[in-house]
Amino acid sequence: MIEMQEVMKKYPNGVTAINGINVQIDQGEFVYVVGPSGAGKSTFIKMMYREEVPTSGVILVNGVNIARLKMKKVPLFRRNIGVVFQDYKLLPMLTVYENVAFALEVIEENPKYIKKRVMEVLDLVNLKHKARMMPTELSGGEQQRVSIARSIVNSPKVVIADEPTGNLDPETSWEIMNIFEEINTRGTTVVMATHNREIVNTNKHRVIAIESGKIVRDEQRGDYGYEG
């Protein structure tokens, strides 16, 4: 599903964020990406949905090398991937419903289908009753649930989350985590970068630890394994 071969990323300012990564993630897996700040987690995650392009190496997603993907084909590629951010990235001028529908409008889906599908995912994240509210009227956890709804509304095969619980209190983080578990049991691959030790150690999944741009540990049902 996702495969990286000898991937290296050097930024123009000379910083080498990723230094020779080989990894394979299969369909239906749940993967935590852990590591200290500045270790290259974010770059690793961003390369998966092609916000960053590796300096060298191959990144295969569904058999296509996205490291060599033409600019024109990037949008089509991204439609198969859901992305969730730490800061939610919702559009403040749009309602909850509109924010989720946006992802389908952009790919010019049929309006009838959009309506049905958006209510479906809002139900999944338990926000059906707040569909008409504005993001600013919601709590952080609720906003993140909207963001997750948006990421899965076009039924992607993989959802990539960059510290989705980073801004949330422990209880809310669990709510979010449960949604990801739910998505995963429905067959969607989930890749999640996180600093949340409790979650990683409780809901056991594969753990990939990154330090100084390299994978230092890759365990099925692993532990968080860091202090702090």
Place this chain on the structure above:
Amino acid sequence: MNQERLYVMSSEVITVMKVRTLGRHARESFKSISRNGWMTFASVGAVTVTLILVGVFFVIMMNLNKVAQTIEEDVEIRVHIDVAANKADQQKLQNQIEQIPEVKSVKFSSKEQELKNLIKSLGDEGKTFKLFEQDNPLNDVFIVKTKKPTDTVFVANQIEKMNYAYKVKYGKGQVEKLFKFIGASRNVGLALIVGLLLTAVFLISNTIKITIVARRREIRIMKLVGATNSFIRWPFFLEGLWLGILGAILPIILVSTAYYYAYDYLEPKLKGNFMQLIPFEPFIYQVSGLLVLMGAIIGVWGSLMSVRKFLRV
């Protein structure tokens, strides 16, 4: 396999732009125009000012051209035939002139005819010249017209060298100056118009850039959920288009009104000098069409210029 299917499906999505989607883009563009308030006003103002100037210049240029054309058409070479020439010599001279490739026509005008013309053109005072009807001091004349007015000097010089061409007259000096003036004013006008257009494009692109900066987050999110560049570009494209077209309205009204009165005022005065302005009716529609088109081009160009940069996410 999966990937292939995706591309086939998606290319259909891209090539067949649905009416519904166009509607969405139009709505977005109107929203943005009203949301931007003062900036919209400023850029429409910029287009308005530019197009007023362009319109005025254009109308003046076209009329100068028209006047120049009539003057150019009036330019003729008058070849005075030597009194010593007999019929055969005259015929020979005419043949020689006709053989110059740049010559369009050669017309013979007898000295009697010339005297009549002279008397007529001088009006009452001309009557004194009637005395000369007995002993006409004028020459027979060939009136030569060239295919292109600018060939006048060249042709005249050639005729001068021929036998029995006693004098060749074409308003030496004035003709050259006139052509120079017309040529220069055309270039200056063109340069001014181009300069103004570029300024307006710059202003529009700045306005739209502000729209875009305000919506950068939105664009980024759109890109992350898989919007194509053209999908993102459309609303901005339309916004530019509306700004340009809105900016053309006032100039059209002003220029047509001004031309209507200017034509009424100037036309009778110029008629006496054998000059003509371009009639109001079809001309002003052409000018209006041109202004709308230019507004649209300026707007679209400006908007696309500023969007380009923000799409590389």
